[in-house]
Amino acid sequence: MTASPIEKIELGNPNIFFNRELSWIDFNFRVLAEAQDKMNPLLERLKFLCITESNLDEFFMVRVAGLINLKKAGVEEKSLDGKRTSEVLTELFQKVTNMVSEQYTCLDDILNELKQNDILIVQDPADLAGDDIQFVKDYYKREVSSIxxxxxxxxxxxxxxxxxxxxxxxxxxxxxxxxxxxxxxxxxxxxxxxxxxFLQLPRANESEARRFFPLExxxxxxxxxxxxxxxxxxxxxxxxxxxxxxxxxxxxxxxxxxxxxxxxxxxxxxxxxxxxxxxxxxxxxxxxxxxxxxxxxxxxxxxxxxxxLSDLMFFQSLKKTSHLKFSYPVPKSGFAVRKGESIFSEIRKNDQLLHHPYESFKSIEDMLKIASADPKVLAIKMTLYRTSGDSPIVQYLGEAAENGKQVTVLVELKARFDEERNIRWAKKLEDSGVHVVYGVVGLKIHCKMLLIVRREDDKLNRYVHLGTGNYNSTTARFYTDLSLFTANPEITEDAAILFNTITSSGKMPRLSKIHAAPTFLKEEFIRLIERESKNALEKRDARIIFKMNSLVDPDIIMKLYEASQVGVKVDLIIRGICCLRPGIPGVSDNINVRSIIGRYLEHSRIYYFQNAGKSEVYLASADCMPRNFQRRIEVMFPILAEKHKKRINKIFDYLLRDNTQARILNSDGSYTRLMPDDDDPAVNSQIDLVEV
Structure with missing residues (x-):
């Protein structure tokens, strides 16, 4: 329902925002709900429980630490929802206390079910048999005491x-x-x-339960x-x-x-x-x-x-436990290279779009592998924010440099909790002859870009990969992300300019197709949202669908409120933090917010604007957060091919019909989990998207 007349809303109104920190806690409760869900396999429930603790620790190490430091300094900053620092801390710790209580109730339930599956954690030494005590004593003297x-x-x-x-x-x-x-x-x-x-205790035969005794x-x-x-x-x-x-x-x-x-x-x-x-x-x-x-x-x-609790991830590696885990489909191969063609000719003919983890991340690695040995390839430029220990990407980049190609890699040393890994990769790349750029002063390089320059028919052609996720083959198996491979001259020109701007510390120019932070990305978001509002006022087709990890930026939220007020239908698929309050009469009653938590981590950032029937679809490395717009180098890039737009529309269709893993955000901040019924057949987007 559209308000008439339109109610004036002000940025400083605390009643139209949720608190960032408290919204994050609610997200972690949704992860915990997956550990509590007995429909999930047992070891997957245990994994979700471990994730809640790991998430919580990292949240405390950064966000809560910042609030406590403010409190110690006597600074009572007000958040968007009007709460002072001390008020946020009080409410936050109350929620965390409740979370810890639920975690351990869940743990008791999981441990009981593990015992029924012949996996037992012995926590009381009184439960050790005589042989166990000697075994533990020998292990202590042999492995523990000297340390x-x-x-x-x-x-x-x-x-x-x-x-x-x-x-x-x-x-x-x-x-x-x-x-x-x-x-x-x-x-x-x-x-x-x-x-x-955890030390596994001896058992007489394979039919006996596997028992584990904690090191402490x-x-x-x-x-x-x-x-x-x-x-x-x-x-x-x-x-x-x-x-x-x-x-x-x-x-x-x-x-x-x-x-x-x-x-x-x-x-x-x-x-x-x-x-x-x-x-x-x-x-x-x-x-x-x-x-x-x-x-x-x-x-x-x-x-x-x-x-x-995060140490309980140990049990994920136990053998003969596949019946206690999700069965993950084997990813489809990436885009096909026809006989007589090369990966570059396929990209030159048509843009290629991949949806991970349903389609293999290996296409990116293959592209680098081929480029590293291809005598026609003259230069490779790449950003590395996070990569994995088993990824061959660093190897291929090093081989390319050793083969005489001009290789430049922008390694972000400030990628939180991956700093040490990135320092190691950076030194390894330098040892191979790669020119390594260690970030940019005052900014994090968060964009995901790969540029390959190739000599073909006496001219230089450029090939670009842009993605919503990191160049990390491990997380690519469990994170949903989208990859675009293109030889579009405008996009590749933009990518080349962007690389040169970053390495030269030059002023960011306005690009043709790519929109980059920290200079123009937020401005473009606002322009696109305002265009939808204008279309709605002119009775033209207007709709917005955003998929992201977090929505925090108050200016973007205000523009979405304004769009809702003039009749734009807004669907937001936000896994984590959401500071926008949906369902406020006359303000956000045209906005629906859902969160999908499941076996895959929803990580892709997709932005759809109906644009009076001439839809525009963008992928991005950025969420709508102040840090992404102001303190990071991010890119948002268009999907131009109609077939790829249609595919993304299908992805949205499944996400918006999900009634198995989706939760709807209510105007009071609570989430309601959707459930299928006789009139509403089950849709699990994370499973069903295998076929899209």
Whole structure:
């Protein structure tokens, strides 16, 4: 329903926005719901549970750390929804406390079902048989004891700076001194991360259950070896989550960004503590740790059983468990190369569009492999934001340089939590003769671009790959993304200009077909949304469909509200954070928001504008967030071929009809999961899109 007359909405109105941080927590609850869903295979449920913990830790290490630092500094910033920093923290920790409770209720359920499938985690040493005890003792002496270092805490031994996210034992001990007075001691033992968290206990035959004993329990059984002559009073496991955001003054370090990043990565492990996870009932140990870490009570999470749930990913690698996992279809091969043709001639004849993971990422690797050995290829330019350890991309780039080609790679050293990996790749590429550019001052290179220059018939032709996802063959098996291969002269010219602008630190020009951040991308988004609004006012066809990971930018949200007010139908498919509030009468009642969480991570960014029947479709590396528009180099590029537009329309059709994995965002911020019924047959877009 369109409001009449149109209600004036103001950017500063807190009632039209959701809070960014709290919206993220709601997203992680949707991931947790997949762990709770008994329709999912058991080990997949366990995987989702692990992901919730890993997500939560990273969220605390960056976003929550920033809020706590603001609070410590006495800064009460207001978020879009009008909440002050302290109010956001209070509500956030309440939600996280509820989440932790649900996580461990879910864990109990999963462990019970694992036991029914003959996989058992033995958490109580009393459940060990005699042979088990000897086996554990032998393992401790052979593999564990030499690695451990007990650390006493007293005036002459200050509290050690415990590494971020490591598992530790907090121990109180006592002994009788020479005057028969009881002396209490507090000590810490780090559970070694270089050893497996779970030790498989022996079994008499294959028909017996597989049993696993946690490493921390092994250490607890042998504490007398570490604290000779002392008596243990209490032992409790704990984990510290630290501020891990890296902040560098690039203006001052422009000449040596690589060295600066290496130094900052060392500091990451030693940031201020922002959360303490400790066993419930730790009592005195909890208080000691809280005081030593200078934390407030709200920063302490009491955990009922196993800490560090992400370590349970260990069980994904167990053999003979395929019946407890999703069956993933084998990706289709990429675009076909006809007999007598080459990959380049196929791209030159027609743009090629691939949908990962349904179609193989290998086409990108094949293109690089062929280019690295092709004598007609003169130059290769590429951006690397994240890549995988098993990807041959780095190898092919190195081989291309060794074969005399001009190879330039823009490696983003500031890709969060992949910085160390990227530094290693950068050095390896340099050793092969590749010219490596270490990012851009003040910006992250987040765009996904590959440019190949080839001499053909006495002229130079350019071939470009642009994508919504990273050049990472591992994540390409589980992330949904789209890839465009094109020899379109306008797009390839834009890509060439963009590469040269980045490497020369020049001013970003306005391009012909590609729209790039931080200069023109947001401006183009606003122009395209306003055009749909204008079409609606003129009674022409107007519709917007956006698919992205997060929607945060307030200016884009305001433009979508304005479009809704004049009758534009807006469908938003947003996996994670959404600060837009749908369903506000007279403001956003033409906007529908859905989130799809499932076996694949919805990662593709697709932007559709109906444009009075002359539809325009864009793919992008960017979400609609201030950081993407202002602090990153991003690209949005058009899909020009009608057959590819039709294919993307089919993708949207499945996503918007999904009633199995989709949740609808309500105006109060809650999500409602859709369920099929007799009148609405089941549609699971993540499965059904295999055929599209």
């Amino acid at each position: 451990l270092t007990p650390l006493a805490i007293d005036p002459s031994h200050p509290f050690p700076h415990i590494l971020n996210r490591t598992l530790n034992l907090g121990i109180t001990l006592f002994s009788d001194d020479d005057k028969n007075k009881v002396k209490e001691l507090f000590a810490i033992v780090q559970v070694p991360s270089v050893l497996p968290r 329990e092994i250490i607890k059984l042998h504490l007398s070896d570490l604290f000779y002559g002392m008596n243990v009073k209490q032992i409790h496991t704990f984990k510290i989550v630290r501020d891990a955001d890296i902040s560098i003054n690039e203006e001052q370090n422009i000449g040596d960004l690589l060295t600066t990043m290496k130094n900052e990565l060392k500091n990451r492990m030693w940031g201020d503590a922002i959360r303490l996870d400790v066993h419930s009932g730790a009592g005195h140990i909890r208080d000691i740790l809280r005081d030593l870490l200078e934390l407030d009570d709200y920063q302490v999470m009491e955990i009922p059983t196993l800490l560090s």
